[in-house]
Amino acid sequence: MAAIQIEQLRSSVRGVIVQPGDETYESTRRVYNGMIDKHPALIVRCVDVADVIAAVDYARTNNVLTAIRGGGHNGGGLGTCEGGLVIDLSLMKGVRVDSVARTVRVGAGCVWGDVDHATHPFGLAVPTGFISSTGVAGLTLGGGIGYLTREYGLTIDNLLSADVVLADGSVVTADAENNPDLFWALRGGGGNFGVVTSFEFRAHPVRTVYAGPTFWPLEQTVEVMKAYRDFILGAPEYVNGFFAFLTIPPSPMFPEHLHLKKVCGVMWVSTGPAARAEAATRPMRSVGKPVLDQQGEMPLPAVNSLFDGLYPPGLQWYWRADFVKELSDEAIERHAHHGAALPTMHSTMHLYAIDGAAHRVGRNETAFSYRDANWAEVIVGVDPDPANAGTITKWCKDYFDALHPYSAGGAYVNFMMDEGQERVQASFRDNYERLAAIKSKYDPANLFRVNQNIRPAAT
Numbered sequence: 342m343a344a345i346q347i348e349q350l351r352s353s354v355r356g357v358i359v360q361p362g363d364e365t366y367e368s369t370r371r372v373y374n375g376m377i378d379k380h381p382a383l384i385v386r387c388v389d390v391a392d393v394i395a396a397v398d399y400a401r402t403n404n405v406l407t408a409i410r411g412g413g414h415n416g417g418g419l420g421t422c423e424g425g426l427v428i429d430l431s432l433m434k435g436v437r438v439d440s441v442a443r444t445v446r447v448g449a450g451c452v453w454g455d456v457d458h459a460t461h462p463f464g465l466a467v468p469t470g471f472i473s474s475t476g477v478a479g480l481t482l483g484g485g486i487g488y489l490t491r492e493y494g495l496t497i498d499n500l501l502s503a504d505v506v507l508a509d510g511s512v513v514t515a516d517a518e519n520n521p522d523l524f525w526a527l528r529g530g531g532g533n534f535g536v537v538t539s540f541e542f543r544a545h546p547v548r549t550v551y552a553g554p555t556f557w558p559l560e561q562t563v564e565v566m567k568a569y570r571d572f573i574l575g576a577p578e579y580v581n582g583f584f585a586f587l588t589i590p591p592s593p594m595f596p597e598h599l600h601l602k603k604v605c606g607v608m609w610v611s612t613g614p615a616a617r618a619e620a621a622t623r624p625m626r627s628v629g630k631p632v633l634d635q636q637g638e639m640p641l642p643a644v645n646s647l648f649d650g651l652y653p654p655g656l657q658w659y660w661r662a663d664f665v666k667e668l669s670d671e672a673i674e675r676h677a678h679h680g681a682a683l684p685t686m687h688s689t690m691h692l693y694a695i696d697g698a699a700h701r702v703g704r705n706e707t708a709f710s711y712r713d714a715n716w717a718e719v720i721v722g723v724d725p726d727p728a729n730a731g732t733i734t735k736w737c738k739d740y741f742d743a744l745h746p747y748s749a750g751g752a753y754v755n756f757m758m759d760e761g762q763e764r765v766q767a768s769f770r771d772n773y774e775r776l777a778a779i780k781s782k783y784d785p786a787n788l789f790r791v792n793q794n795i796r797p798a799a800t
């Protein structure tokens with residue numbers, strides 16, 4: 342990239358510009374997934390909207406491959422790129438809670454832990470994900486699945502507005518009244534339409550929850566999974582529990598005799614009084630013979646960060662995902678087979694229920710198409726050691742190949758690697774065409790293409 346243009350950019354931003362050779366380059370270029378090893382030529386660490394405008398103008402004028410980074414968590418490494426520009430928003434923090442209106446304004450560089458920290462003292466919560474270090478921006482723009490989904494919907498169902506720097510450098514607000522087409526597309530369409538600089542969310546009165554896991558021996562998987570399938574979709578919406586295959590970590594949280602045992606389980610989180618939650622989950626917790634059944638009252642931010650320690654940045658991750666409408670007995674048999682073969686301690690398979698409030702929004706009301714799916718399934722091979730990258734990848738792909746025929750066809754875009762156009766289209770179904778038309782209005786040259794890309798419709 343020409344030095345003179347970079348100097349011009351440097352003079353117009355208040356944030357930090359990082360280039361290869363700079364002291365912080367190595368740490369700044371890295372993203373959460375240690376399997377991703379890309380070397381951008383330029384990283385602009387923006388501190389305000391003016392910086393974002395300058396970076397977008399630079400990218401467009403110089404026709405530079407451009408990635409947008411919020412929390413840097415994306416499995417496929419879409420928060421960075423090889424040889425191009427990264428617009429890094431992670432310094433743009435700041436959360437303002439309006440406790441009367443129950444709304445929250447969030448800077449695009451926040452991670453969900455920042456939001457939980459700010460809303461919890463007010464007894465409020467925004468529906469977020471299952472780990473606190475995930476970026477608000479990427480998670481929201483893809484949809485947002487978490488513990489509060491059944492009761493309060495996806496994160497996008499609680500999005501009220503977003504400020505966006507468009508590809509031409511102009512700044513707009515997208516909400517129900519202003520640029521409603523853009524607002525529709527941002528709710529599930531990912532980072533295709535511009536750089537979001539802040540989000541405004543609706544918050545809900547949730548302070549503490551009743552939460553914890555029930556684990557069963559793997560031999561009981563088929564019985565437990567069938568019971569879970571039948572239980573969760575009929576459970577009250579204040580109950581959430583995702584099904585998982587996992588290895589119990591050697592942590593003081595768990596009895597020593599269970600350490601490193603592979604199990605299947607449900608991680609419960611219910612809102613409201615403990616007694617109500619305990620009673621509502623009891624039928625499922627009484628299935629078979631659990632080896633552990635450990636729930637208690639906890640602050641929601643504590644639950645949202647329970648897995649942070651187990652999954653620090655830098656591990657190797659290989660992802661595969663699908664939406665699931667029905668869990669047939671045959672699919673369950675296949676799950677039992679592949680789940681029992683977890684290749685490493687960190688590897689796992691989760692089934693997240695996405696019914697309840699998430700089903701009360703129509704499949705064309707936002708860009709997130711799979712409103713008729715009951716679960717988002719995600720299979721992740723994870724390990725700290727790069728030498729195991731091949732093993733976790735193979736297990737993940739084999740598992741996915743075995744279960745894909747039983748899926749609804751597409752996947753949650755935030756759980757995908759870089760899997761090609763066909764897969765992107767399958768995930769948006771009949772919303773794709775409308776997304777492509779909106780893309781051609783707001784980003785006709787496809788400047789923002791380091792993402793699950795929606796190609797601009799030919800005009």
Ligand SMILES: Cc1cc2nc3c(=O)[nH]c(=O)nc-3n(C[C@H](O)[C@H](O)[C@H](O)COP(=O)(O)OP(=O)(O)OC[C@H]3O[C@@H](n4cnc5c(N)ncnc54)[C@H](O)[C@@H]3O)c2cc1C
Pocket residue numbers: 372373408409410411412413414415416418419420421430449469470471472475476477478479480481482483484485486487531532533535536537538652755756791792793
């Ligand atoms: C450990 C882990 C746990 C997860 N748990 C959940 C979960 O519980 N629920 C869930 O729904 N998802 C979950 N995810 C998936 C997560 O939603 C995606 O990885 C998401 O892309 C992360 O967002 P980010 O901002 O951290 O990502 P980044 O890597 O920074 O960005 C990802 C994509 O988002 C776009 N983007 C980022 N910021 C902006 C912006 N400001 N404006 C426009 N586009 C932008 C970029 O184009 C990029 O393509 C999890 C991921 C991990 C690694």
